[in-house]
Amino acid sequence: MAYELYYWDGLQGRGEFVRLALEDAAAEYVDVARESKKSGYGMDAMMKVLNSKSEPHIPFAPPFLKDGKLIVPHVANILLYLGPKLHLAPKDEGLRYVAHGLQLTIADFITEVHDTHHPLATDLYYEDQKDAAKIRTQSFLDKRVPKFMSYFERVLKQNPQGDTHMIGDKATYVDLSVFQIVDGLHYAFPRAMNKFGKLYPRVAALHDAVLQRPNIAAYVDSERRIPFNESGIFRHYPELDQDA
Template identity: 80%
Template structure:
């Protein structure tokens, strides 16, 4: 039975971190919200599960994954579940917790990326909080990107088993997620990221190695890969970008 991924249609968002793992593994999955209503899919199918009064384990928000009767919410939780099944997690059980910790750190960073354009409230339009967004984006570029990416750079440098893997000597879902973060940062802040490669050579090498993986390369060039846009987590507003 195919995995069912539930996320908003028309944007990469947090759902993309799960898609990358499924695509890399060549897994059979359905992106439910992108399907047709006549096939029992579409956004309505997702909302039906979220608003169910009978489902005992309703998710708070997408993305969530359905594997048979099991519903798994939250990106890091989904990837921890899928990792061993897709051969994208360390074989050692202890290292799987290390991988999960790294993914949770990515989750923290993604939250801060979102807050660069919505620093005051999710319910407000970007245009209603633009001044605060400029201040938040400036701090994110100057302080938080070096903090997070610098950390991943150090972890890569201290991994004795792989040159372009952040943990062990095989690619994991964490590597795929770091790839997505790097892609998103370059889309959202192209001016600020001009020196990214020289500042973070190991993270850049990891990104490039992931892009060379056949299934990822095919996915990135396919219509299945929704382009970055200003409805997602990584948004490009020129006024928020600056030279680092």
């Protein structure tokens, strides 16, 4: 039975971290909200689960994954579940929790990315908080990006089994997620990321190595991958970008 991924149509967003793992593993899955209503899917199918009054374990919000009757919510939790099944997690059980911790750190970073364009309130449009967004973004680019990327750079440097993997000597879902945040940063802040490769060479090399994985390369070039846009987490507003 195919996995069912539930996330908003038209957005990479947090759902993309799960898509990358499924695509890399060539797993059979349905991107539910993007499928037709006639086939029993679509946005209505997702909202039916979210608004269910009988489902005992309803998720708070997308993304969530259905595997048969099991519903698994939250990106890091989904990847903790999928990782061993897709051969994208360490075989050692203890190291799986290390990988999970790294993914949770990525989740923290994603929250900070989101807050660059919505620093005051999520229910306000970006245009209603542009001045605050400029202040928040400058702090993000000056302080937070270096803090997180330097940490990831150090993790790669100190991995005794290979400096293009965050953990162990084989690709994991954490590597795919680091690829996504680097890709997103370059889309959102192309000027600020101009020197990224020089500042964080190992992180940049990991990004390039993931892009060379056959299934990821095919996915990135396909119509299955939703382009970055100004409705997602990584948004390109020229007025927020700045020279490195």
